[in-house]
Amino acid sequence: MMNDDFVIADVKLKSRLFLGTGRFANPTVQNEAIAASGTEVLTFAIRRVNLQEPNEDGILQHLDLDRFRFLPNTSGAKTAEEAVRIARLARASGISNWIKVEICANDKTLLPDPVETLKATEQLVKEGFVALPYTSDDPILCKHLEEAGAAAVMPGASPIGTGLGVLNPYNLSLIVEEANVPVIVDAGIGSAKDVVEAMELGVDGVLLNTAVAEAKDPAKMAKAMKLAVEAGRYSYLAGRIEKRRYAKASSSTTGYLSK
């Protein structure tokens, strides 16, 4: 695709698909899915080491660290303060200064807390992080996050893990219209159709996890998502036709054989 670079914090990415690493059945299935997805950006969470089993596998042991960019998240944080603390721990690992700001204050919906998300983003940008906040699909909030220095804004399509797809295409399209930073739809994707729908709205990328990890064939679904991101992007750039109420023949309306 000519002149259609996808750049986050001066890093040019070939793939517009970000993949989460949760909920895969095992590392083999996960690696097959990662390879099939073509993704360059993987997300992770930070948790305590289990002191009873300190030798159980860490997620990164099975990955070629040089091939990917890492986007740790601040999941588990319920306040800006907790998110900043998790972000500092993630950065101290030495593998990335990118951070997905994720602050969920409601256990049932896991919807992001807009006030705390904005506060955390402001603080993390001050501390030199490349902050990519997971946010509500609110155009004004996304603007505030951008002004706070977010490297991208990541509105949800629908709540995390639901697979409900794009619930508010109107809001997402407004966010795209207004944004001067990349817009990445994060969370709620159920299948390739949802990815195409999001990409056709003009978003720059998609972050998903459960839809691949819990598909019956994760590697096949990962491939589907890769193609859907590309199809949706091309379709958006190509410019779709106007919808019409009535039919319009695709062949010439003269020269019919019968009258």
Added chain:
Amino acid sequence: MRLTVNGEEKRLPHVKNVAELVAHYKLEDKLVVVEIDGDVVDRSEWQSMELQEGMSIELVHFVGGG
């Protein structure tokens, strides 16, 4: 030495610094990050950072997540 490690009370008589604590759990070759009383301790400081009675220590790592 009485310490709180990942929220659990521990008695670790032979552990004097962060490097020894990490080694105690056989984590020295893993990508773990250490926090003491709310502050990150860089890997380069593990040897020199002496542990004190009652410190609250977090040993964290990356796990799968979206």
